[in-house]
Amino acid sequence: MHARYYDTQLHRFISADPNPVSTDNALNFNRYAYASNSPYRFYDPSGRDDEDTNPPDNTDDSSGCASEAPELCPGSGIISTEMHGIQQNIGTGVAVVDKVATTATDLAIAAIPIAGEVKEAEVGIEIFSDVRAATTATDGAAAATDAVQEAARLHHSWPKYLGGEAEQDLVSLSKSMHDAYHSGLDKILPRQWGTPYYESLGQEAKQQVLSDLAAYTKAFDAKNGTQLYNAMLKNGFPNP
């Protein structure tokens, strides 16, 4: 096991898939994606290959799952799939790490491709510029680890203090981009006034807040090349 390392914040492996590219699956060209970008359907206990959490024959109850609560059984839905994946990860000892990689070689190899992938997503152009500077394995390990830790921020595209849900698809932004977004937003919708203030607003005022948030975010996207407004929409932000 321990075929690869996984970054729980980036939701990506940070070293390349050791298996050769399979040309019959387009998703396989991404050498850093976890479980074909479909973690509800697949899990990857070894870091080498996806395994279906819901195989054709899922009637075997060898897990001891209670039939009264099928939604909690492995292979029966989103909740069970997540549980199944966690159990499998623990059981097989996959190296799931949180922003920590243990070998310099992995970091030096992994950092640059990840940078390319995130940059393509146009959500954090500056994210891994520091990582690219880590060119030697020995010096690079600590520097790359620091840079990754410092660089990535998971952003609630619809800020919670302005009504966004706690559970959102988070956007990975560089620290500088994330700081810039919030710094600018503070000028229009200050965090200084506190969550209770925004929660206490009437319906009309809340609409105005959302309108200002949309206008600011669109302007930020236009100036900085991000796609945060689209991310807001995907997270339930009402499309005017």
Add this chain to the structure above:
Amino acid sequence: MMENLKPIASLTAADLLINPVWQYSNRDETDETLVRALDEIPVKSMTGKVVGTQVRFANGNHAWALIGNIDAANPQLTDHFLTISIELDGKWFALARYHDFDYSDRGPEALSRFLGLQIDDVFPISFDVRRYAQGAPAALAGNVLKEPREKLSRPDIIALAVP
């Protein structure tokens, strides 16, 4: 290392007396409004920070205030975007700026009522955070006026805010 993080809405004058400068943690996973105290002052930049200090009203009285959106390099940005909350008996009043949608509810008249003073006893409110931050003196010390020197349209304000 455990950080001393607090929601900004929970800060008290006592907190500000101990730690004048607070920085947003910018960790969305928890709470976007969490701030942590900074030990080393003066800070090089006020971006993403708020400062607690005593301000002086026009009548010479002092009060604790929490001030944000000071741009230490650009007094124009400070003029348009400065946020100030005034403390009285443990309660905070967040003053709306001219471009805020609830200016009529939280503007200078409302602050004066909150303080039990006439508006001309309150404004201008003088602030000076030069001991807490490095930067242009004109941006770090000044007055919050009853009426702004310049008003921008909503689109212009948003454009000015975007970094």
